[in-house]
Amino acid sequence: MLIGPDFSRELRRGEEDAVDALLRSAFDGPAEAELVHALRKAGAMAGESVATWDGRIAGYYALSHMVAPQGWLCLAPVAVAPDRQGHGLGRRMMGMLSEWARLSETYVVVLGQVSFYERAGFSQARAQGLTSPYPLTYTMIAGPGTDVPAVALKYPKAFG
Numbered sequence: 001m002l003i004g005p006d007f008s009r010e011l012r013r014g015e016e017d018a019v020d021a022l023l024r025s026a027f028d029g030p031a032e033a034e035l036v037h038a039l040r041k042a043g044a045m046a047g048e049s050v051a052t053w054d055g056r057i058a059g060y061y062a063l064s065h066m067v068a069p070q071g072w073l074c075l076a077p078v079a080v081a082p083d084r085q086g087h088g089l090g091r092r093m094m095g096m097l098s099e100w101a102r103l104s105e106t107y108v109v110v111l112g113q114v115s116f117y118e119r120a121g122f123s124q125a126r127a128q129g130l131t132s133p134y135p136l137t138y139t140m141i142a143g144p145g146t147d148v149p150a151v152a153l154k155y156p157k158a159f160g
Helices: 016-027 031-042 089-104 114-119
Strands: 045-053 056-065 073-080 108-111 139-142
Touching: 016 031, 016 056, 016 073, 031 045, 031 056, 031 073, 045 089, 056 089, 073 089, 089 108, 089 114, 089 139, 114 139
Parallel strands: 073 108
Antiparallel strands: 045 056, 056 073, 108 139
């Protein structure tokens, strides 16, 4: 019997290996799993969330503390199990996160596919005042207000 998706929740101790396997399968390689390990080791991780489907971890995202501006978070990586992609799980997780960012008045920065993240509540237009080591064409933010912050982003060292 298929149970379907659960709500997102915090990663629990002992689920790290399942997340590692999910990241490796969703991205066809070790880079994102290695990024997560580096963020954890550096103490830069602000939080990790998972979504289960039929009793197994099928979705994941990590939030890490930006070096600057203080109090901002970086979203990466985001992964959905290959057999669960296209079922709305990623969009639901990101929609809940963008609403949390708005309500908690926390800025969250993400680099990624603009059409996907904008449908979930992130804004590319609001990110255009940022100074970033990464292309602004793929940079979006979620958070309070409707302003276009003019700040310089400094990512955790693990991002290279």
